Amino acid sequence: MKKWMLFDGTTLKRLLQLHYKVGESLSLVKRARFLKDPYDRRVGEVEPLIPLAGVPWDWSTAGRPGARFAPSAIRTELYSLTPLSEDLGELRWGFDDMGDIDIVGGDIIETGRRVVEASRHVMEVAMSRGVPAIFIGGDHSITNWTSRPFVEQGASLVVLDAHYDIRKLTEGVTSGSWLRELVEATKVKALVVGVSEYVNPPYAPSRAKELGVDIISRVELLKDFKSSLERLRSLVAGSKVYLSIDMDHLAQAFAPGVNSPTPLGMTPFESMSVIDTIASSAKVVGIDVVEVVPGADVTGSTPRLAAALLLRAVQRSLVSMNMK
Ligand SMILES: [Mn+2]
Secondary structure, rough: OOOOOOOOOHHHHHHHHOOOOHHHHHOOOOOOOOOOOOOOOHHHHEEEEEEEEEEEOOOOOOOOOOOOHHHHHHHHHHOOOEEEEEOOOOOOOOEEEEEEOOOOOOOOHHHHHHHHHHHHHHHHHHHHOOOOOEEEEHHHHHHHHHHHHHHOOOOOOEEOOOHHHHHHHOOOOOOOOOHHHHHHHHOOOOOEEEEEEHOOOOHHHHHHHOOOOOEHHHHHHHHHHHHHHHHHHHOOOOOEEEEEHHHHHHOOOOOEOOOOOOOOOOOHHHHHHHHHHHHHHHHEEEEEEEOOOHHOOOOOOOHHHHHHHHHHHHHHHHHHOOOH
């Protein structure tokens, strides 16, 4: 993690002069923690290597806006987690935080251009280091931009989502149409895991079939989890994958802070198994996590769960890539 400077040099000097009497007691801490454990270590302190960029765009939100605040909320949680997991060992490489992509409020054309350009840069850095590239949205429309450079390089797309996101609108923009636009434009091979019919338009299943988008539905996972994971494995095995994690694939009880909540969505444990299956059988080259609306979640559980699943995906991918 980059060293965050809270104040510039002059301000800091003035502050220190103001507080000269407290002198050494004045310390600039990274976060408000009173834990005095010098041997503790957090993800934010691990050697930075995996490039990460925020995409604070939520102008395509038809429901509850506020995903523009997710990059900072998810970062806070991500960097405060412990880099150790009982089955995957210690995270060796941390995040090289490149900051947020400079979006233009309300301007979807210019923002799209900038995000695609920035994503290409992040991808090239990641490729040169042999690690996946990470993006934190933003609403789900950002995936139409962040995934483009990866799709051009032959990556297929795996999406965790309660929604098909293949709408066709008569007017305006929505985060519910990006997958149709992407598939029509690039012919990318796409798979959506965790879809629930009752939160989608009735024409969605037939349109998904027309577009050639594969689906592993929420009900399919529920009925036979083991064979669903086997089908997932066979669909992604050996391929290069861009993984998009829409947090509304989880049940509203676990992820209340999303634009469009899903009452009967997946559990975090099902999600973790799905992520493990993808990251252990495919080569994950890019990962995004989208649709988190921190303001719609008074408990803060959604950004924290988003961070934990992202860390799991990264850690499992590094193990498969022998970058552990
Ligand atoms: Mn969704």
